[in-house]
Amino acid sequence: MQMLGAGGAIGFTAGCSTSEETPTETEPAGDDTTPTPTDTPTATPTEKPLQQGGTFIQGSNSDSRAVNALLIGDGTTSDRVGHLFDLGWEQNSPAYDDIQPYWFEEVNIADSLDVVELKLRDNLEYGNPYGQLTAEDYLWNIENIFTSDWYNYTYSYNFTVGKDNTPIKHEKTGKLTIRQELPEARPFFPYNNPLSYVIPIPKEIAQPYMENEDPEGLNQDNEIRLSTYSGNLGPWKLTNYKSQSVVSYERNDDYYLREVAADDDRVPDVFAEAPYFDNYKVQYFSEPSTARQALKAGEIDTFNIPATKLSSFKNVDNLNIFTNPYIAYSDYMGFNQRANGWDQLRNVKVRQALSTLYDNEFVVENLLNGKGTVQDTLHPQWGPYYPEDGLWEGDGKLETAKSLLEEGTSSEYGYSGDTFVDGNGEQVELKCVYVSGTTDDLRVEYTKKRLEQAGIKVNLNSTSWASLLTQHFYTNQPAEGVDDPEAIGYGDDGQTHPSVYNHGPRDKAVSTKSWDLMHTLGFSYGPLDPAGTVAALFGFKQSFNAYGHQSSESLIDLRDEAKTADSIEAAASTVSEMMGLISEERPVAFESNYFDYNGYNARVRGLPESPAASYFVDQDYDVMAFEGGSSGR
Amino acid sequence: MKWYVVKRVGWTVVASYLTLSAMFVLLVMSPNPGMMQATMSCAAVGEDPDQCRENFKEQHGLDQPVTERYVNYMVNMVTLNWGWSHSRTQYVMAAIGEAWPYSAQYGIPTLILSTLIGYGIGIYSAYKQYSLADYGGAFVSFVGISIPNFWFALVLILLLSVWLNLFPVYYESLIPVEQGWLSMANLEQLVLPTIVLTSSSLAFQMRYTRSQMLEQMNKEFVKVAKAKGASDYQMLIWHVLRMAAVPLATSFVGVLIGVLWTGGIIIEQIFSIPGIGLMTYQAIIQQDTPLVLATVLIPTFIAILGNLFEDLAQIWLDPRIDYGNR
Numbered sequence: 001m002q003m004l005g006a007g008g009a010i011g012f013t014a015g016c017s018t019s020e021e022t023p024t025e026t027e028p029a030g031d032d033t034t035p036t037p038t039d040t041p042t043a044t045p046t047e048k049p050l051q052q053g054g055t056f057i058q059g060s061n062s063d064s065r066a067v068n069a070l071l072i073g074d075g076t077t078s079d080r081v082g083h084l085f086d087l088g089w090e091q092n093s094p095a096y097d098d099i100q101p102y103w104f105e106e107v108n109i110a111d112s113l114d115v116v117e118l119k120l121r122d123n124l125e126y127g128n129p130y131g132q133l134t135a136e137d138y139l140w141n142i143e144n145i146f147t148s149d150w151y152n153y154t155y156s157y158n159f160t161v162g163k164d165n166t167p168i169k170h171e172k173t174g175k176l177t178i179r180q181e182l183p184e185a186r187p188f189f190p191y192n193n194p195l196s197y198v199i200p201i202p203k204e205i206a207q208p209y210m211e212n213e214d215p216e217g218l219n220q221d222n223e224i225r226l227s228t229y230s231g232n233l234g235p236w237k238l239t240n241y242k243s244q245s246v247v248s249y250e251r252n253d254d255y256y257l258r259e260v261a262a263d264d265d266r267v268p269d270v271f272a273e274a275p276y277f278d279n280y281k282v283q284y285f286s287e288p289s290t291a292r293q294a295l296k297a298g299e300i301d302t303f304n305i306p307a308t309k310l311s312s313f314k315n316v317d318n319l320n321i322f323t324n325p326y327i328a329y330s331d332y333m334g335f336n337q338r339a340n341g342w343d344q345l346r347n348v349k350v351r352q353a354l355s356t357l358y359d360n361e362f363v364v365e366n367l368l369n370g371k372g373t374v375q376d377t378l379h380p381q382w383g384p385y386y387p388e389d390g391l392w393e394g395d396g397k398l399e400t401a402k403s404l405l406e407e408g409t410s411s412e413y414g415y416s417g418d419t420f421v422d423g424n425g426e427q428v429e430l431k432c433v434y435v436s437g438t439t440d441d442l443r444v445e446y447t448k449k450r451l452e453q454a455g456i457k458v459n460l461n462s463t464s465w466a467s468l469l470t471q472h473f474y475t476n477q478p479a480e481g482v483d484d485p486e487a488i489g490y491g492d493d494g495q496t497h498p499s500v501y502n503h504g505p506r507d508k509a510v511s512t513k514s515w516d517l518m519h520t521l522g523f524s525y526g527p528l529d530p531a532g533t534v535a536a537l538f539g540f541k542q543s544f545n546a547y548g549h550q551s552s553e554s555l556i557d558l559r560d561e562a563k564t565a566d567s568i569e570a571a572a573s574t575v576s577e578m579m580g581l582i583s584e585e586r587p588v589a590f591e592s593n594y595f596d597y598n599g600y601n602a603r604v605r606g607l608p609e610s611p612a613a614s615y616f617v618d619q620d621y622d623v624m625a626f627e628g629g630s631s632g633r
Numbered sequence: 634m635k636w637y638v639v640k641r642v643g644w645t646v647v648a649s650y651l652t653l654s655a656m657f658v659l660l661v662m663s664p665n666p667g668m669m670q671a672t673m674s675c676a677a678v679g680e681d682p683d684q685c686r687e688n689f690k691e692q693h694g695l696d697q698p699v700t701e702r703y704v705n706y707m708v709n710m711v712t713l714n715w716g717w718s719h720s721r722t723q724y725v726m727a728a729i730g731e732a733w734p735y736s737a738q739y740g741i742p743t744l745i746l747s748t749l750i751g752y753g754i755g756i757y758s759a760y761k762q763y764s765l766a767d768y769g770g771a772f773v774s775f776v777g778i779s780i781p782n783f784w785f786a787l788v789l790i791l792l793l794s795v796w797l798n799l800f801p802v803y804y805e806s807l808i809p810v811e812q813g814w815l816s817m818a819n820l821e822q823l824v825l826p827t828i829v830l831t832s833s834s835l836a837f838q839m840r841y842t843r844s845q846m847l848e849q850m851n852k853e854f855v856k857v858a859k860a861k862g863a864s865d866y867q868m869l870i871w872h873v874l875r876m877a878a879v880p881l882a883t884s885f886v887g888v889l890i891g892v893l894w895t896g897g898i899i900i901e902q903i904f905s906i907p908g909i910g911l912m913t914y915q916a917i918i919q920q921d922t923p924l925v926l927a928t929v930l931i932p933t934f935i936a937i938l939g940n941l942f943e944d945l946a947q948i949w950l951d952p953r954i955d956y957g958n959r
Contacts (some may be wrong), residue, residue: 063915066722152691216717225722243721243728244915245806245907285803286902286911289787294802297795499686 050270050606052251053629055279056621059291059303063244063284066225069199070145070153070218080247080282081199083621084230084238086257088118088196092616094384094528094568096190101266102257103133103233104195113185113567118195120176123256127231130202135172141200142170150213158194161186187568191528202229232256235275235622247282251275268623270606276625292599295319298633301601307371308438313599318632320604322619323611324596328527330378333358333447333589334518338548339479340510342430346550349408351586354517356394356401357450360591367442372592377583378534380593382615383527385572390580401454420455429457433472434519436462443519461515468520471513473546476503479510490541499543506548527615531571534578535559538587549587603627638941645937652933653710653926657703706926716923720915725927728912735806736897736908738814739826743896746827747835752881754835755842759850760869770839777836782896786829786903793825800825803905826904830896841884845877852876879951883943890939894932 064077069085072078086102096109106119124133146153147160147167160167161182169181182189201224209218218224226238233256236249252275261271283300285291292309294300296316305313305321313319335345335354344350364372373381376391394400406414412423420428432447434440448458463471476497478485487494488504496504503509523544525533537544539555558578565571583590598619600607606624608617626632690696697705709716715725723731758770794802801822809819849855850873858872897910905911909928916924947954 063720065720068722219722220717240807240810242806242907243723243731244911245905248807283803283805283905285905286914287783287905290790290803290903290905293787293790293795297798297802299802 050273050276050623050625051627051629052273052276052278052625054277054626054631055281056277056302056604056624056626056631057281057283057300058621059285059294059300060282061285061288061291061304064247066243067227067238067241067247068219068225069201069227070151070224072154072197072199081227082234083236083249083280084227084234085199086234087199088193090196090616090618091191091528093614094191099266101264105260105264107196109190113187113189114182116180116190116193116195117173118178118180120178121256121260122176123259124233125231125254125256126202126229126233130204130229130231133200133231133233134175135178136175137200137203138178138195138198139170139172140203141198141206144203144210145201145206146194146198148210150210151215151218155194155198158192161189184564185566186563187565187571188529188531188563191526205229236280239279244286245284249280251278251280270623275622276606276629277621280621295599298601301604301631302598305597305599307368307595307597310371310597316599318602320600320602320607321610322598322600322607324598324617324619325373325611326380326382326615326617327524327593327596328380328383328615329522329524329593330375330380331372331522331591331593332375333443333591334521334547335549335586335588336511336515336518336547337550337587338475338506338510338546339508340514341548342428342516344409344413345516347408348585349404351408351589352392352394352584353401353404353408353454354451355586355589356396356404357398357454358447358589358591359394359396359450360589362396363443363446364592367439367446368592368594372594374592375590377579377590378523378525378537379530379579380527383530385527385530385575385579387576387579387583390576390583392580392584392586398453405454415455418455427455427457429459430516431459431461431514432517432519433461433463433468433513433515435465435468437520440520447517447519458517465520468518472511472515472518473521474500474503475509475511475546475548476500477510477512479508482508496541498541498545501544501546502542506550511546531559531562531575531578534582538582547587549585551581551585551587553581555581601626601631603630603632638945641937641941641944645934645941648937649930649933650707652929653707654703656926656929657706657922661699661702702922706922709923710926710930715927718916718921718924720919720921720924721912725923728924729909729927729931732907732909732912734809734814734908735804735906736901736910738809738819739823739830739900739906740897742823742827743830743834747831747838750831751835751838752842755839756846756869756874758839758843759846760865762847770843774836774839777832778840780832782829782833782899783903785832786825786900789825789829790903804907806905806907822904826900826906830900833896838881838884842877842881845880846873849873849876875950879947879954882946882950883940890932890936894928 060076060079062076064080065071066077067080067084068077069081072081088104089102089107090100092098092100097107099107101107103120103124104118105121106117108117110116120133120135120138122132125131126133142159145151147156157165159170162184166183169179171179171181173179178195180193180195205221205223206218209215209221223229226241228238230237230252232252232254235252235255235257237252238247239250240246240248255274257267257271258274261267261269261274283291283294285294285303288303291300291303292305292312295303295305296313296319298318310321313321333354335341335351337346345354360374360376364370364374375381375386376393377386379386402415402420405420413428414421416425422428430451432444434444444458444460448460451458476488478488482488484494488508490496490498490504494504494508523533523537535555535558536542538547538549538551539545539559540550542556555578558574558581562571562574562578565574595611603626604624605627606620608619687696695702706716713726717723718725718728721728754770754773758767761767790802793799804822804826808816808822812818846869854876855868855873858868863872894910894913897908898914899910900906901908901911902914912924913928915921916928
């Protein structure tokens, strides 16, 4: 998988579509289970007591930037750091109070949704000589690092809210208590609360760099690079870090959660002895096929398996496959509505016609072999905001598509026999760009076949991932005939550029190379804040609207309405409206989200039930163990 | 002769400068995945991606004018202050110092093996031209040249590691640290990378040696040596090989660079060896400018200086060669 996405956030991705092998018919145990709603609490079933021992090796095809807690904006680094630090808390479901408390034992959200009061546990210790982690550490880090001008912390923007970037007030109300105050009620804020994931670093380490305003020095400090101050704050201690190779940990016997598990009902009992492996390694593989072979040979204990590779694991005895249908990702076929795309793509009925031809149910069933879920909007069916009704669904019929095409295009277009022709009597030709990979090759062939059945010729254009982004998805070039090529942005002076993807209005700013249809590029996101996701991708003047889509209603106004509603319930109808709107307008031909598969050494115990019961189910290595305490290697 | 050496060293500087400049321009023009990722994170909560992009640029020194960045890098290169690698979060010199032993431990054996075996089979093939052994050698060499390294490596992994369980699938970098560089466990995991890399460089050396030997074997001095009663061994080693060695020596640096940098990039990716090749590849795709420039500079110097030494070595191998006042 090629991926540009940001951990826990949103981003463009080439999903399972870039896998290299043909989709297979292999069905791991329980694979056909239909995903269920998301409000199932996290569960980590354990049949008998887990035994300690062994070295667990996880394969990974991404490398971290050391183990620096200040660089958690990078998803891989965040993962490696996450083994040393537990963070604040995690949501178990969309319900605000359904949390798994880690460092904060209390997170109380006022009914008015503008105040949050938090309380830290009293047994949190940095490594010597930095002492206890207290509210003071949070406040000092917020003021002097996270929101400072000199450091440029990745998530600094999460300490402000609203269009005006109003700061969230943080106040220390006791040694272990913090009060957050928002300028107004914001029902989605609890899902993005920065205190749930930021890691305060000891003031004693950071202060000299802060006084000298030396961010590079801070990042290059070995205590920061390798998080040597992690103390009892996480389940593991770092033993070795080799860039582009391996990160190695050993069990942290002082782990604070072990003593907490006995008293706090919200912390599962299994944490009383966690973690269970003696050692834990994350082995980096630049070539995923090597990692898959290592998994088969039993040299590593877990690795991600693309759906298209499942068949080769069918007869491997010593492996279990964990299936996760809850991937917050949308695969779709993009439409270029900018000036260098087919101008008729700006008409809703034309996009509906092409969406009808590109039948998402057929794609999921036949091209993905059922290893995905159909979507008719920018949200997974299992997500909390997927409308039960009000979505536009194509019927997949050729005749429907043809009549939509005739109704949607301007008068000079029409059918000449079975051929769809323009005003000059020439057959309409569309250019489809994509990155070659087994499932995307199938997708584009299907697109070509279906559109040609409707009388439209499709020219396929395979390119690289980098070219897809920079030559086709960057829109920083002037459109043909633009008077002032230096002023292709928004605003009177044409100098407002939301991003390189949306560099200006669709009649002025276009990509370097023309295109009409695009495969491979999908979108990943967190499912709990869909209003922000929809607006960012399809909203006018929004950062990722490279498609040049202009909705009939302001998605920005709808987003703001949802984000400042009195409650989640009050926001839900607005979100539902947004979902229905983009479903009908089809800024892209919505397709599906794929299923995720991970292979595990069969001796590993403590895995959640497969397939995962909800989006919130985690594959938590901290509560896994080997059968008999040994990996069998 | 001295003037020739001075001119060649001067050319080394010019060539290095041009190479570094070209790489810098390419990197500046390329998209930056890290920056894209930073902006995407911002959009997750509907915040300002431009601000995040600026933050990223500032953090990575990309907010400076291109000319300033260019001058800084050039000055740093000359003063051996090769900077901080943001992809590895360590100093460039430290990164290279950490990575090169991993490449050398399979690169040096590959170089020795491919040279000895390649020259040996090449000489024998030439001596036994059109024999079964010659055809066998030709087959081996064409297979070595034709089979892509990455494919051959994957086949060996499947066959010898997964099915027969003879060698490890991937390279565990902590084994040399914990058990020693010469430990059996470490040597075992170097077998497959060495075989793969040797197969391709051996094939080239073998074909080249054979053709050079054949060319020399038809010369008049060989007939004279035979007429004087030289044995086959004397004729091959003392007369023919000595003359063939002159052009063969010119291929050595190419093979060295091919093995350690070009071949290394593929081999190290497949076997997960944290050496120079993998480091170079990652530096390029992550646009880690200081590291890219450093990894380009080293093979450039090796190529240019190596060629100079090769030219000088030819004088030693063939006293008739004289660069005089060139």
